[in-house]
Amino acid sequence: MSNQVISTRQRIINAARSLFATQGVTETTTKQVAELAEVNEVTIFRHFGNKHGLLLAVISESPVFQELDESLKIQASQPASVHQALKNYCEDRLQALEKVPDLVRSVVGEAGNYPLENRQALGRSLTQANHYVAEYLATVMEREQLHTHLPADKLASLLNSMLVGYAVIEFTSEFHQLWVDRDEFLENLVALFLKGATNSTSLGESISTEKVIDLPANLVHLILQRAKKSGLRDYALIYILFAAGLSASEIANLERSHQINNVNQHLLQITQGTPRQVPVNQWIMGKRYGSYTRNPLTQWLKSRKDEHTALFLNNEGMPISEEEIQRIWQKLTEGLLTPEGQQPVIEQAQQTWCVEMLMKGMNLEQMNLITGWNLSKLQPYARRSKEKLALEQAIRLDHKSKQVNRES
Template sequence: MTSQPVSTRQRLIQAALELFTAQGVSATTTRQIAEKAAVNEVTLFRNFGNKHGLLLAVLEESAAFINLGESLVSRANPPGDVYQALKDYASDTLQALERMPELVRSVVGEADQFPAENRRALGRGLTEANRYVAQYLATVIQQGDLNTYLPAEKLASLLNGMILGYAVIELTSEFHELWESRDDFIENLVELFLHGAMSSRMNSLQTNCQDITDLPAVLVHEILQQAKKSGVQDYAIAYLLFATGLSPTEIVNLQRNHQIYDPQSHVLQITTPGYVRQVPVNQWILGKRYGYYTNNPLIKWLKSRKDSQNFMFLNAAGKPISESEVLAHWQTWTAGLLTPQGKPPEITQAQHTWRIEMLMRGMSLENLSILTGCDRIQLQPYAHRAKEKAALEQAMRLDQKPV
């Protein structure tokens, strides 16, 4: 089957786009465009009038950014990770702009030399591309994935405006220190967009923060002591809850070969469907040391084992321990203990405590995301709580020093 021949008009538009992209509009002549398209220069004038007429056709018929918008819209059904979808859209858009640096510089620096119709065409193209982004945002808002007080069209304009602003700065200036890298800009852009433009989302975040309740150090150490009294395995399970931030589900799925340790580190491999990650086993828990990388409650438990079972933790019948059994152990260790809120400690608070402690000790939100398998948005309540605790600690330190 033979392919359809490319028309003279299409060849001229493609040649112009390639030359404008490579060397800018001003530096490109009609003769160069005609030669690249393998046509007579008179043919160019007959079809487009002049170079700016050809530029108008390029602006009106190039579908690169509309295609990006259509790709974003397709990710709304079925709904997915909004944070990742917006990051991918921003990254793809910037990559498209970076592939045509001279054209961007020409459009920015020479716009006053273009006829009004060219500038209107550029505006129409941007508006059309923006419509697709607004369509995506309207869909995820309707699905309940985003809550906002701004219309989707306004949000799309803000997002695209910031992306285009970045491209203009990057392609027209050097040696600035506005951001570390493109990835750094994109991450901060999406964070700001989701948590700044979305005020209702922030209200939701504040509500979620109320559900993030870590445990005080004195209570954590008391729970660990009670677990130690219950037996070697109990002590090892309690230790992992506070030393790794693992959930009961992750703990019951651990196998003996999922750990790696030496004098410098102790690491567990967490295997979930489609995803494998590693987490450290901490020596220090809220200011108190619990053994060493080569000698801690977990290692002592495993060394005491005489069976050949692969699972790391077993029940009284010698079978893999279940989540309900882990919870029953937790209730034994915490019997009679109360949190500062006057309630019995919940097992989920062990994970909250570990995550907040990691942030308090200087871990970045990005690295915590890697260790936990949660995205940055899910971890924002922990970051908020860690900042609250840091502020409280600073206030208490200041109270101890006379002015």
């Protein structure tokens, strides 16, 4: 009986979501919802009270709210900087909103027509979601020892309001020139948010000392070994993460035509965010992974028999998504621990690449050109590369002292 009730309720919600999105809340009747869900109209009233009660259920059980609390707890436990933590949250919320764009447009356009009790109920749902975000922000800020001008709940309200504003603009207008793409918007939003939310001392620490947690060489090679055993595609994916320093989002947007390679070089044309070319390194953390013309990426492409333009495909033969890349990383790093005692996160591949490039002799201006990152964001990587170079020098001197003692 319980399963039948759940099934009926879900059918009603699915039908309502579809109709609300296609013809608007105002134009949708409970009779239409009942017909599409194949239930009696009375069943809708028994479950939801009225149409706007049904709307509230559709919204509260949408991807924007579903599992928000648990998702934020997982994100808060990740060893990312406050800058990256905020960006991860914003990206996650926008992806959730993107799953229901028509519903967002409908709700925004018709909210003034809802009865007072339903607007109050919707407000309570938003307040609860805001509470989850406030707890998340408080955890991240405390971990980074940042002192804020406003309490966490106010910061959460401001952040969520800006995200909803972005979504409304994106879903209701075309060809605007307010920002280049989502990544640029998020970078600017997080920078502005941190600057306005923290005092000047904390700001200097949070932006210019973004926590860089690069991975040790043995762990990097172990992840690559696991990827190689997993298959050509996974090997190529992990190879690109460490050899080119791309984000999962950038990789998901790559096409075959974006690859430029010959015996002297291997480049990838990045079209997302700041257009640029990125070198694909043969050497990763002291070990060579093929050549410019024969490496994990070229071998993956050589094995392909399809006509898809995407550089990477999922298991169904369709262009891979950012979420699928994340899942592959999580599978390949399961059971592995960083020196900090945490499972490696995918952002650490990019951090590791950036530190290694600086250690090889790249300067900040050059890194700015191939990453698209501003100099402020690159500063922590420069410090980390100098720290590692200092450690290497100290170890060399220790070995030298050992050799001198033996000779004497």
